Amino acid sequence: MTPRRAAGSAPKDVVMVAKRLFIKTYGCQMNVYDSARMADVLAPLGYAPADRAEGADMVILNTCHIREKASEKVFSELGRMRLLKEQRPMILAVAGCVAQAEGEEILARAPFVDIVLGPQTYHRLPEMVARASRAGGAVLDIEFPAEPKFDHLPDPVAAGSAAFLSVQEGCDRFCTFCVVPYTRGAEYSRPAASLLDEARRLVAGGVREITLLGQNVNAWHGDAPDGGAWRLGRLIRALAEIDGLSRIRYTTSHPRDMDDDLIAAHGEVPALMPFLHLPVQSGSDRILDAMNRQHGRSDYLKLVERLRRARPDLALSSDFIVGFPGESDGDFEDTMALIREIGFAQAYSFKYSARPGTPAALIETRVPEAVKDQRLAAAQGLIAEQALAFNRASAGRVMSVLLDRRGKRKGQLLGRSPWMQPVHVDAPDSALGAIVDLRIVAGYANSLAGERANA
Ligand code: 5AD
Ligand code: SF4
Secondary structure, rough: OOOOOOOOOOOOOOOOOOOOEEEEOOOOOOHHHHHHHHHHHHHOEEEEEEEOOOOOEEEEEEEEEOOHHHHHHHHHHHHHHHHHHHHHOOEEEEEEEHHHHHHHHHHHHHOOOOEEEEEHHHHHHHHHHHHHHOOOOOOOOOOOOOOHHHOOOOOOOOOOOOOEEEEEEOOOOOOHHHHHHHHHOOEEEEEHHHHHHHHHHHHHHOOEEEEEEEOHHHHEEEEEEOOOOOEHHHHHHHHOOOOOOEEEEOOOOOOOOOHHHHHHHHHHHOOOOEEEEOEOOOOOOOHHHHHHEEEEEEEEHHHHHHHHHOHHHHEEEEEEEOOOOOHHHHHHHHHHHHHHHHHHEEEEEEEEOOOOOOHHHHHOOOOOOHHHHHHHHHHHHHHHHHHHHHHHHOOEEEEEEEEEEEEEOOOEEEEOOOOOOEEEEEEEEEEEEEEEEEEEEOOOOOOOOEEEOOO
């Protein structure tokens, strides 16, 4: 694929005054990636990133529709934006999955919004901005274009030492609770050659760690540069050969798409980090079936066993939904038992929320809110205990940490252990971007404290 300039790029002889662009990102890492790419697309128009909405010339809310709480936030934030817009002219755009799912409703409820765009059309932002600036009504673009946006995006700009690389988007699994197949559309995998190119450019820009992103990332499959067909394990092996790329991760996976080669890669590719986010959602076969997860409890347990055989120090994370329609006390106990049996390094748990248009939203055997609250507290309590135990067990060990950010305190840097634990250490700014050996001196609920091993 030949990288093309984004449509609407400014001609070189036009001098532009910097305009301020504020993007507020909700939801998953895919949205974080999309926000960065939207900033890339708008840079040729003179938009430079700003860190607040006040005083910005353009504000984009990049929204999340996964749970009710997430989508409600958008409408309250829009109320705040309206006040800002009354004080100072600005272009207000709503992007992401709420825009995709509720585009018309946004324009009806918030007519002061200038642009509504879905996750598949942001390469056309320059055109939309031009149309919005000419006034005469809002611009709505929530198509699923035949040509993927990736063919039209400018090269990504490497910022920092850890980067995301979007390899796959959309999902064909249709879990009955999930809006993703509707908001992000059918599964689409980017070609291997273009991913390898993008990874090489990121590494040339100073990136040491790449996280491959996809809504169902291990469903990735692509035409290989050598003419064959690759799956994710093979892509990871090819990425690991890039000089200077020290760490590879991928998220989020579906248990059914963990194939033999990907499992083997965990044992064979040293750059593939020993941490895997592998959502299971429930430990009850009955609920897994109602969720259309297409696997049972024992399939998940066996899969974890195989992964741990391939990579004995693999740490696991997961997602759980409590209070799915029809979930009994016994079903929930099965989930708690599964959490105990596996032992997670961390995990996320959510109360089920009915999403419009999904099959589970039609099931009438709802779990009362108070029961959901109790189950959520129990699941989160157990997960927190396990995370604390995992972090405490790190104390005394020496581990390699990629120092990718400044800490809150002056003279402190923050990094990630191979197992995704945030690690704080006193170190000078000159160590930013380095992978250093740190001795872990303490493990807390969500982080570790380290000191330089040879200091
Ligand atoms: N209700 C609650 N949680 C949900 N998730 C997805 N859809 C819903 C829903 N309707 C959770 C799943 C998924 C994570 C990203 O969000 O656990 O893995
Ligand atoms: Fe949603 Fe993940 Fe299920 Fe796809 S596999 S439908 S993204 S929960």
